């Protein structure tokens with residue numbers, strides 16, 4: 205069991221990881237080896253102290269070099285669920301499970317709103333994880349909604365199990381030339397069913413499916429952690445970054461506006477100190 209898991213490798217996650225490392229907290233940092241699309245996508249940044257007029261790419265390089273030079277490693281993966289245990293939390297990340305006493309959520313803000321039926325059918329035909337749930341759909345018909353080309357590997361994995369994959373692109377069209385993958389034209393607007401998922405509405409068509417995989421860069425935090433208090437997609441925190449759940453803290457865009465690097469970095473730092481104080485209070 206580690207003392208802390210940080211989920212997210214954006215500005216908030218970088219800051220939390222650097223400070224946890226300086227405080228000598230035993231932690232695991234889960235996210236993307238290339239940090240965050242949001243960090244990388246800014247054209248020019250003029251309001252971050254110490255880095256004037258840099259591009260998002262440059263900022264990512266600086267962040268990454270700093271973390272690497274401190275010997276901090278990123279565990280590449282997407283967290284699909286957080287579950288309470290006796291001494292803390294279990295973190296489900298693909299097919300791996302990590303045990304931790306505390307958690308810092310630095311997952312950014314969800315760019316894509318959940319579609320109608322997504323939350324309702326979560327665990328009843330809606331899944332966020334190809335690795336965890338793909339085998340459930342052997343020889344079945346599924347819909348897979350993806351945000352970008354980054355999710356194509358997961359689509360290929362699902363195509364190995366399923367009879368037919370209806371691929372629905374959330375943003376721009378992504379091609380996939382596997383025989384059993386049909387790239388649909390419309391947008392995913394609704395997931396329908398009764399006890400379980402029965403169909404999806406895509407553009408002006410309703411397609412019968414046994415399950416739906418929604419593969420996005422970020423999953424709404426309250427879907428990730430059951431019982432987490434959030435409103436309008438923002439996690440509710442106090443000034444220490446504490447959420448309503450004991451041992452869980454949150455930093456950055458996921459706690460609300462303003463969506464800014466400096467705010468994310470500040471909150472990541474505060475959360476690391478709060479985690480340290482919380483761990484000391486357990487001793």
Ligand SMILES: Cc1cc2nc3c(=O)[nH]c(=O)nc-3n(C[C@H](O)[C@H](O)[C@H](O)COP(=O)(O)OP(=O)(O)OC[C@H]3O[C@@H](n4cnc5c(N)ncnc54)[C@H](O)[C@@H]3O)c2cc1C
Nearest residue numbers: 212213214215216240242282283311312456457463464465
């Ligand atoms: C085009 C653009 C330009 C911008 N320009 C500026 C600017 O000039 N100045 C400024 O201050 N701000 C700017 N911003 C805003 C800034 O990028 C964000 O405020 C900042 O990146 C927030 O950092 P964060 O760590 O909270 O979230 P993010 O940077 O979004 O990072 C979240 C991380 O969490 C990961 N993650 C999410 N869910 C999971 C999961 N389940 N498992 C594992 N990892 C997960 C994501 O992959 C990502 O790595 C800009 C944003 C954009 C899009």
